[in-house]
Amino acid sequence: MRLAPDQDALDFAGSVRELLADLADAAALRVAWDDADGRIPGVWKRLAEAGVLGLSVPEEYGGSGADLTTLLAVLVEVGRSALPEPLVETIVGAMLLAEAGGVIAEDWLPRVVAGEAVIAVGLGPGALVSAAPWADLLVVADHAGVLCAMPRDEATVTTSESVDRGVRLAAVDVPSRGGSAFDGVHLDRAFDAGVVAVAAQLTGLAEAMLDMAVRHAKQREQFGVVIGSFQAIKHQLADAYVANAFAAPVVARASWSVARDAPTRSRDASHAKHAATVAARRAARTALQVHAGIGYTFEHDLHMWMKRTWTLSSLWGTAAWHKERVAKEVLG
Amino acid sequence: MDLTEPAELAAFRGEAREWLRSHVPHSPLPSLDTAAGFAAHREWERRMYEARWGVVTWPEPYGGRGAGLLEWLVFEEEYWAAGAPVRVSQNGIFLLAPTIFEYGTQAQKDRFLTPMARADEVWAQGWSEPGAGSDLASLRSKAERVDGGWRLSGQKTWSTRAAYADWMFGLFRSDPASERHRGLTYILLPLAADGVTVRPIRQLDGEPGFAEVFFDEVFVPDEHVLGGVGEGWKVAMSTTTSERGLTLRSPGRFMAAADRLLDLHAATQASDPDAAAAARGDVVQAWMDADAYRLYVLGTALKALGGESIGAESSANKLFWSQLDVALHETALALLGERATLDADPVAAPWLDGYEFSLAGPIYAGTNEVQRNVVAERVLGLPR
Ligand SMILES: Cc1cc2nc3c(=O)[nH]c(=O)nc-3n(C[C@H](O)[C@H](O)[C@H](O)COP(=O)(O)OP(=O)(O)OC[C@H]3O[C@@H](n4cnc5c(N)ncnc54)[C@H](O)[C@@H]3O)c2cc1C
Numbered sequence: 001m002r003l004a005p006d007q008d009a010l011d012f013a014g015s016v017r018e019l020l021a022d023l024a025d026a027a028a029l030r031v032a033w034d035d036a037d038g039r040i041p042g043v044w045k046r047l048a049e050a051g052v053l054g055l056s057v058p059e060e061y062g063g064s065g066a067d068l069t070t071l072l073a074v075l076v077e078v079g080r081s082a083l084p085e086p087l088v089e090t091i092v093g094a095m096l097l098a099e100a101g102g103v104i105a106e107d108w109l110p111r112v113v114a115g116e117a118v119i120a121v122g123l124g125p126g127a128l129v130s131a132a133p134w135a136d137l138l139v140v141a142d143h144a145g146v147l148c149a150m151p152r153d154e155a156t157v158t159t160s161e162s163v164d165r166g167v168r169l170a171a172v173d174v175p176s177r178g179g180s181a182f183d184g185v186h187l188d189r190a191f192d193a194g195v196v197a198v199a200a201q202l203t204g205l206a207e208a209m210l211d212m213a214v215r216h217a218k219q220r221e222q223f224g225v226v227i228g229s230f231q232a233i234k235h236q237l238a239d240a241y242v243a244n245a246f247a248a249p250v251v252a253r254a255s256w257s258v259a260r261d262a263p264t265r266s267r268d269a270s271h272a273k274h275a276a277t278v279a280a281r282r283a284a285r286t287a288l289q290v291h292a293g294i295g296y297t298f299e300h301d302l303h304m305w306m307k308r309t310w311t312l313s314s315l316w317g318t319a320a321w322h323k324e325r326v327a328k329e330v331l332g
Numbered sequence: 333m334d335l336t337e338p339a340e341l342a343a344f345r346g347e348a349r350e351w352l353r354s355h356v357p358h359s360p361l362p363s364l365d366t367a368a369g370f371a372a373h374r375e376w377e378r379r380m381y382e383a384r385w386g387v388v389t390w391p392e393p394y395g396g397r398g399a400g401l402l403e404w405l406v407f408e409e410e411y412w413a414a415g416a417p418v419r420v421s422q423n424g425i426f427l428l429a430p431t432i433f434e435y436g437t438q439a440q441k442d443r444f445l446t447p448m449a450r451a452d453e454v455w456a457q458g459w460s461e462p463g464a465g466s467d468l469a470s471l472r473s474k475a476e477r478v479d480g481g482w483r484l485s486g487q488k489t490w491s492t493r494a495a496y497a498d499w500m501f502g503l504f505r506s507d508p509a510s511e512r513h514r515g516l517t518y519i520l521l522p523l524a525a526d527g528v529t530v531r532p533i534r535q536l537d538g539e540p541g542f543a544e545v546f547f548d549e550v551f552v553p554d555e556h557v558l559g560g561v562g563e564g565w566k567v568a569m570s571t572t573t574s575e576r577g578l579t580l581r582s583p584g585r586f587m588a589a590a591d592r593l594l595d596l597h598a599a600t601q602a603s604d605p606d607a608a609a610a611a612r613g614d615v616v617q618a619w620m621d622a623d624a625y626r627l628y629v630l631g632t633a634l635k636a637l638g639g640e641s642i643g644a645e646s647s648a649n650k651l652f653w654s655q656l657d658v659a660l661h662e663t664a665l666a667l668l669g670e671r672a673t674l675d676a677d678p679v680a681a682p683w684l685d686g687y688e689f690s691l692a693g694p695i696y697a698g699t700n701e702v703q704r705n706v707v708a709e710r711v712l713g714l715p716r
Contacts, residue, residue: 001334001335001336001337001338001341001402001630001634002333002334002335002634003333003335003627003630003631003634004333004631004634004635005333006333069333072333210712214712214713214714217714218713218714218715226715228708228714228715229714229715229716231701231704231705233714234704234705234708234709234712234714235701235704235705235708237708237712237714238648238651238703238704238705238707238708238711238712239651239704241648241707241711241712242648242651242652242707245628245645245648246621246624246625246628246648246652247624249624249627249628249630249631250620250623250624250627252333252627252631253335253627255333256333256334256335259333271620271623271624274620275620275624323613323616323617323620326616326619326620327612327613327615327616330594330616330619331594331597331598331612331615331616332598
């Protein structure tokens with residue numbers, strides 16, 4: 001038995017971590033945040049070259065056909081770097097297309113693998129579609145509630161500005177087409193994959209924020225000593241660490257349940273999103289409290305990680321929504 | 333990643349389940365805090381030992397099955413799911429025995445392990461003293477060198493099950509000039525020895541669950557020293573920092589409690605729908621946390637089996653299970669409403685009992701404040 005991703009997956013994630021440290025450090029993030037577009041130039045292409053975008057695309061479309069347990073470690077790294085790119089949306093969109101098959105898959109999936117197409121999807125309880133303004137292809141429900149795929153310029157996309165400048169959230173209005181490319185496609189399963197992918201990002205975000213806070217606690221001095229020697233600081237960091245340490249295996253298990261389409265898939269995915277959200281929000285609050293004044297500024301990097309945490313907490317179902325989804329399964 | 337239970341493990345699970353199904357007493361044994369209850373729990377341990385289910389992780393020559401960590405976790409899941417009795421010999425088989433396997437002489441292994449596993453000899457832990465709780469290294473009970481052995485004097489306290497136990501493993505200061513964790517020796521002694529006085533202490537629930545133990549010139553022979561003279565701290569720490577720290581409280585216990593909580597919630601839904609609705613979020617939280625605990629321990633066990641060291645992670649572990657246990661029982665009491673404190677109510681009493689016990693979790697085995705220090709210093713690297 002093994003609860004961690006395979007060694008190959010971990011090694012691959014390690015290389016992605018290096019790539020992101022190089023191309024998408026905090027300074028690059030800042031530029032992206034100030035930029036009208038909100039993306040980091042060139043990163044998407046590099047992710048494609050590194051094989052990240054094709055990782056879960058079936059081999060027949062030029063991808064590597066890996067499952068969510070392999071993606072997991074990469075997604076944690078993406079979270080750790082607070083990367084403002086439409087990765088989860090595109091991965092889930094590609095899953096839907098691959099399952100639908102046919103012309104639409106043949107048209108779009110090789111482009112996804114090559115880093116030439118972004119997909120945004122509208123699944124789950126929310127009305128806003130993340131990454132829609134960036135997308136080449138939208139997979140969203142039409143007026144009749146039927147899931148359909150269309151190029152973005154055929155839909156009306158209305159962006160709402162978010163305090164997280166590294167995402168683009170939009171309302172998408174599409175005319176009814178009277179038919180879906182996704183008949184028989186397991187939408188719930190794709191939704192659960194997105195949920196777990198976001199949960200993995202949240203655990204990476206939490207790790208990054210805790211790292212920042214611990215680093216700060218070892219440097220900042222007050223009363224003639226580093227603040228990390230105060231128990232009040234130690235204990236809140238320990239508690240935040242424990243919360244995230246116990247969320248991580250729940251997220252890992254959920255990736256397995258989704259990959260294997262286990263009977264407990266939805267319950268496990270929701271448990272993962274709930275645990276990861278609660279842990280990441282706690283890490284964010286703790287990191288802010290440990291940084292105190294400097295953490296409450298726009299100048300310090302922490303706020304970008306914190307706001308990404310808020311975004312990912314609210315997308316793909318909130319913690320409360322997922323907790324109730326688990327409750328329905330467990331308590332009826 | 334691979335979370336499929338291997339066939340051998342599933343077979344082991346099936347075998348354990350089958351045995352427990354046909355042997356676990358149908359009605360609960362009398363309380364461990366009475367002489368009759370203690371005897372009944374010893375008898376249960378003996379039956380388990382004879383069927384080789386008592387000490388599954390021990391090597392076969394000592395009555396075990398040489399089971400690994402994963403099998404141990406599976407056995408515990410089945411054990412608690414079957415509603416089997418608390419383990420009267422747990423101090424011995426879970427805390428002392430691993431230390432004997434690591435540090436004991438062959439003669440000590442031969443002398444102590446089998447009677448321990450059969451619960452012919454039940455062990456109490458003698459670490460805490462009135463002046464030495466969290467700061468265990470400040471302990472003052474002493475062992476003086478005499479011909480052929482040691483003479484003990486001083487006092488231990490809060491010693492679980494010492495009221496009815498037969499033996500104690502304890503830490504004593506054997507070098508009078510020493511300070512802190514130097515100059516301590518790990519000693520095994522019979523509680524019936526001359527000069528030992530055991531005074532039971534009533535716990536929160538009113539029962540004599542632990543005791544204070546006085547030593548007045550108690551002689552113990554050299555062969556009852558475990559590990560080297562003056563090495564007591566190192567020997568004692570092997571009990572807390574190894575994978576045993578990880579498995580002090582197995583997930584099976586909390587999974588079983590969480591399942592009982594679901595039953596209580598279902599029953600409350602019929603009798604008091606408002607109370608059930610109000611507790612819904614807490615019930616599912618407790619269930620999720622028990623599940624998370626199972627996964628964390630599984631992940632850590634798999635790491636340990638893969639050769640990784642897991643030292644301070646056991647502190648994170650202890651923080652999580654102890655808080656989970658309190659929250660789970662508080663939720664149960666909330667479901668019980670005004671019946672929560674009725675200790676003769678057959679539904680409420682076990683929950684109340686469990687709640688009182690859960691409240692000790694953040695205190696024993698290193699308080700949670702001390703565990704947070706350990707996580708902060710040894711995992712996160714913050715300065716002492
Ligand atoms: C049910 C139960 C069973 C027990 N069984 C046994 C047994 O079998 N054998 C045995 O030897 N002992 C046993 N104990 C004793 C237990 O190990 C001690 O109670 C524990 O180590 C704490 O010591 P103390 O009670 O003296 O509290 P203290 O050490 O006095 O602590 C009091 C408070 O101060 C806090 N504190 C102390 N030091 C620090 C610090 N450095 N940083 C932050 N906070 C600190 C503690 O966390 C606690 O909240 C048992 C206790 C209980 C409740």
